[in-house]
Amino acid sequence: WRYADALPFETGRTGPVDPENPAGVSLPEGDTPLYEVPGIEADLGLDRLRVKHEGMNPTGSFKDRGMTVGVGAAAAVGVDRLACASTGNTSAALAAYGARADLETLVLLPAGKVAAGKVAQAAIHDARILEVDGNFDDCLDIVQELANRGEAYLLNSLNPFRLEGQKTIGLEILERFRDEEGGFPDRIVLPVGNAGNTAALYKCFRELVQAGALARADVPKLTGVQAAGAAPFVEAIESGAEGVERWDHVETRATAIRIGEPVNAPKALPGVRETGGTAVAVTDEQITEAQRELAREGIGVEPASAASIAGLRELRERGEIDADERVVCLTTGHLLKDPEAATAASDDPEPVGNDVDAVLELVGE
Numbered sequence: 001w002r003y004a005d006a007l008p009f010e011t012g013r014t015g016p017v018d019p020e021n022p023a024g025v026s027l028p029e030g031d032t033p034l035y036e037v038p039g040i041e042a043d044l045g046l047d048r049l050r051v052k053h054e055g056m057n058p059t060g061s062f063k064d065r066g067m068t069v070g071v072g073a074a075a076a077v078g079v080d081r082l083a084c085a086s087t088g089n090t091s092a093a094l095a096a097y098g099a100r101a102d103l104e105t106l107v108l109l110p111a112g113k114v115a116a117g118k119v120a121q122a123a124i125h126d127a128r129i130l131e132v133d134g135n136f137d138d139c140l141d142i143v144q145e146l147a148n149r150g151e152a153y154l155l156n157s158l159n160p161f162r163l164e165g166q167k168t169i170g171l172e173i174l175e176r177f178r179d180e181e182g183g184f185p186d187r188i189v190l191p192v193g194n195a196g197n198t199a200a201l202y203k204c205f206r207e208l209v210q211a212g213a214l215a216r217a218d219v220p221k222l223t224g225v226q227a228a229g230a231a232p233f234v235e236a237i238e239s240g241a242e243g244v245e246r247w248d249h250v251e252t253r254a255t256a257i258r259i260g261e262p263v264n265a266p267k268a269l270p271g272v273r274e275t276g277g278t279a280v281a282v283t284d285e286q287i288t289e290a291q292r293e294l295a296r297e298g299i300g301v302e303p304a305s306a307a308s309i310a311g312l313r314e315l316r317e318r319g320e321i322d323a324d325e326r327v328v329c330l331t332t333g334h335l336l337k338d339p340e341a342a343t344a345a346s347d348d349p350e351p352v353g354n355d356v357d358a359v360l361e362l363v364g365e
């Protein structure tokens, strides 16, 4: 809400919404760290690499930035029921902000395909959770129809207020870079699911250019990364198609971006193309390796987030990114969102006898 001038409401709130003054509901969100990652930077042979960790938001993902504006808008309109489809993080954020605003919240999840931490968040914040025998795209079809029938207020990233809030990621990156590096990043690499963040960043940059605050030549190249098993956006970029074709069958360990139809593609494809960016697909193995690389630098992210680092490595190896480019990778969600993925990517704990000699025998003196 420090960037309220760029948002539809004037101030953030820290408590239940006052109907007479329905500004955003705030926990508060944003102001996430921009980490140095010297190990990965050197390994990739880049002069300047930073990681913006959106997992450090109140519910552990960037969704909070969108929800503070979106739920504020819902309260302003005076709706009875908030709803979203979700691969997990949107539902966690909506449940928390819905609770804060004291509004009824309904979330539709693809059964068996949402990480445990996210379901737990939605549950404890008291959302009504419905598990659908289908994928995320099926859930979103249903929620859109509920909204069309006037039965719920939709808080997926099709809601433009969500994207307004997510613009602040771009504002924070540009401001920090200007203050600390004396310039702007050449490229921002981010995971793509519904392409909401890609669309939001593009809108942020367009508005800054229009306002005369950012030169067109300084706009960072938007570079999207998808999992190879769910890559309709990459397919559209590579083929030069005008829109994306929905993939009916999607699969990836990065369940947050297990999405067959990026609904913000009409807003995001021009963003990638007009900023001179690109899009790339990475395997689940590349994603897991990137998750471990970040962990070795002390940064804990969920698999979908690690896709940004995996995609950057892939593009470096293909020779598509020069060593002197200043790059920011966006990591979108916290490690603890998906404890099972973290456990699967790591060595098992070792059982040991209940005495010091047994411990020393294992670890060495």
Ligand code: F0G
Residues within 6 Å of the ligand: 061, 085, 086, 087, 088, 089, 090, 091, 157, 191, 192, 193, 194, 195, 196, 197, 198, 256, 257, 302, 304, 305, 332, 333
């Ligand atoms: N990373 C994480 C951790 C996410 O949860 C999501 C989307 C994305 C990236 C993709 O972002 O849609 O802006 O391209 N998660 C949604 C959800 C779909 O339901 O939580 P996008």
